[in-house]
Amino acid sequence: MIKQSIFALALAIALQSHAAPVKDQYWGLMANQLFPAVAGIKGRPTQQLSAVLDGRRKRFDACQGASKCLFLAATWTDEEMDAVARAIPALPTVAPNGPPIADDGVKAQVVRELRGLNAILQTYGFGTEPRYPMIDGPVEKTGSADFKALVADAIWLAEAGRNDPALSLDPSIALAVALIDVNERRDAVAFEPLDKAHNAEALARARGIDWKRYRYTAIIIPGVGPENPAIALSARGKLHLRLAASRFADGDAAFIIVSGAAVHPKESRFVEAVEMRKVLIERYGVPADRIVIEPYARHTTTNLRNATRRLVAMGAPLDKPTLIVANASQSAYIESPEFAARNPAELGYQPGTVGRRHSPYELEFTPSIRSLRVDPWDPLDP
Structure with missing residues (x-):
């Protein structure tokens, strides 16, 4: 755990010395596929959402790379989901002239996306059994040394991609996508x-x-x-x-x-x-x-x-x-x-x-x- 925290700190310092963030085309595609409403928030967030996001970043940074702390910090609460929903005026559409991606409104869609993000953290971070364990879930056996090593790698990868323009709204998005990435589960895209x-x-x-x-x-x-x-x-x-x-x-x-x-x-x-x-x-x-x-x-x-x-x-x-x-x-x-x-x-x-x-x-x-x-x-x- 100490080694992981030291590595995370060193990585954070190294990243601060590079001004230009690198855009990962795959990560951007994955974020838009999994979280189209949330990832679609562009520009400066509303004052209320900014306050929520700042609080989440402080909670995230306080973990200093410790995995359990990070996954708990990244988990979205109902109040935080509400703040995101209030910041989205309309849902993306299926096509330029097509219907919206959800028929039941912005809040319902935001809740689906962020609860889904929480589920990714549970399954691929904590090792909670997925709904279909025979065909889904992490590539390594939950609880094994290889599983723990893969989770640690995902945390480092997420920190390295934290300023990716497609995922910069909240650190939890990079963390969820990194967990999917290190497990080679690119099925959705x-x-x-x-x-x-x-x-x-x-x-x-x-x-x-x-x-x-x-x-x-x-x-x-x-x-x-x-x-x-x-x-x-x-x-x-x-x-x-x-x-x-x-x-x-x-x-x-x-x-x-x-x-x-x-x-x-x-x-x-x-x-x-x-x-x-x-x-x-x-x-x-x-x-x-x-x-x-x-x-x-x-x-x-x-x-x-x-x-x-x-x-x-x-x-x-x-x-x-x-x-x-x-x-x-x-x-x-x-x-x-x-x-x-x-x-x-x-x-x-x-x-x-x-x-x-x-x-x-x-x-x-x-x-x-x-x-x-x-x-x-x-x-x-x-």
Whole structure:
């Protein structure tokens, strides 16, 4: 602990001798993805917020690099969250002319972001078990010497990046991003800019679509990951693709949205959405400009939530249904009371409305604007 404090002090002195802060493009991208409302505060804060931030910096500096003290100091209180919310006049929007990132107001969004930041400190700093320990959490075993060393490194890295222009509002932002960085959990920004780099063809096609011509805006194919790291797509995932390709050939849907990250198993290198797109194009001849990838979802709940986000990016009408195509077991689960209860417990809302069933594999789904709410409680897919 003494060595850590001495190192932190030396680092602080060294940083003070350099006037120009260095901007980390990845850190800026991560901060905007996880904390879009809070990180979007630019310029001089209001007097009330300045007083809160000054108090937090003093609390932070008094720790002199001691890890437990730092994480407690960085944790946001309800009163501090209120001060941040009062300083934000309006929320960022999804696109220049799109809806705001949350339908329930500034305060609700700020609370989501800062409680999510607190959760990052708990999981990656203190070692509190994440909601899904089999697929989430720190790279090192909690409580081990390697875990403690990684936390110490994150603290030093955060101090070095404390004056980064994208994270300078409060030291807790740099600390949270540094913890994610040292654990190599870049999942939340791995495909950014998603729509410009990976969905450009489909979104260009969507701009000229007459949505009234189609019964469904899109067919949604949720992931169903294999448990073998050598397998790109599970057998059920391949079933999803065959069924969806056949349904798309009927001409009822304007697009196909493939949804799934690299989740199962935890060390998998295959991103389901990317692999599904390849199969649809190479094996079933689906035009590339009719396929939208959603490579972030880690659960069935977020398959539907994130597909909705892509529909908004496409300009699709949300009052028009989509069609979920999945194996009989997963499809039945999406329609079940268990799934209906899971959504508000994990997301805080229903991502949409499950509608008519057409077969054991086909289920209508009408998306909800609530799905735009960003929530870094899951920093791998906020």
